[in-house]
Amino acid sequence: MMISTRGRYALRVMLDLAEHKDAEYVPMKEVAQRQELSLKYMERIMPALVKGGLVEGVHGKGGGYRLVGDPKECTVGDVLRLTEGDLAPIACLTHGAVPCSRAGQCKTLPMWTKLYGMINEFFNGITLNDLL
């Protein structure tokens, strides 16, 4: 499986935040209920999106999360790369993989690379706004 629940759930939360963009801050409790996701699990995922600058959270009563930018500017690729770490379809292409000694003679590597490019292009071409 290329995309685990971590990335998929994050994307659904982002879409929920985009839908409730008028409310200043949306608490995760509400989002989790609407999306039928584990609140505790989501609380562990959100910091990655905060660190990536896609959302901001404020503590205390009336707090919650809010999208930082415009849903038209935020792509699915942005969300997935922050939460999944990498979208590479095979280990050889992950960022920080040990360079394979057979890379030069590998007959399959160009194919994997082309697919990797296709996947990135696909996700970078879809914004949150497109999915609303």
Place this chain on the structure above:
Amino acid sequence: MMISTRGRYALRVMLDLAEHKDAEYVPMKEVAQRQELSLKYMERIMPALVKGGLVEGVHGKGGGYRLVGDPKECTVGDVLRLTEGDLAPIACLTHGAVPCSRAGQCKTLPMWTKLYGMINEFFNGITLNDLL
């Protein structure tokens, strides 16, 4: 990771068999050496390709494996589906997955489905012969 070593190794073995198609039967011992793969691990993977009808194996001295069809007819998709089981990028789309109750209202499902289609089309469009 969408494609594990299982599928990637299988593909490399298939390409090796295609390259040595003139020899009647090629023993895995030779293939494993050439491709620098664990013989024992490959022995566990090959039966899936036999069951799928892509290769045939004969026991005993002078035995080994041989491609059944033409390398022009065998696609990468065939090999990967037999060895990886499924090429779905997310769990919801795997064959035999429990149907999600949110499928009807899921805003992301069409996107995953489209990607799944792209990936299948990509792999079905590449034959062993293309990679030689």
Place this chain on the structure above:
DNA sequence: TTTCTACCAACCTATTTGGTAGGTAGATGT
């Protein structure tokens, strides 16, 4: 009957996945 080969089953270690439990820190309302 030895030797070579496919094939099969049990086991193993490490990592990833998908959480839960139990808090702390900061902001707000009373």
Place this chain on the structure above:
DNA sequence: ACATCTACCTACCAAATAGGTTGGTAGAAA
């Protein structure tokens, strides 16, 4: 000051997956 609400953090856990290893058995040829 205090209770309450919220993000955020840390430790733990069970199940699944990945990537093998070990030790064979079965069948065919020399």
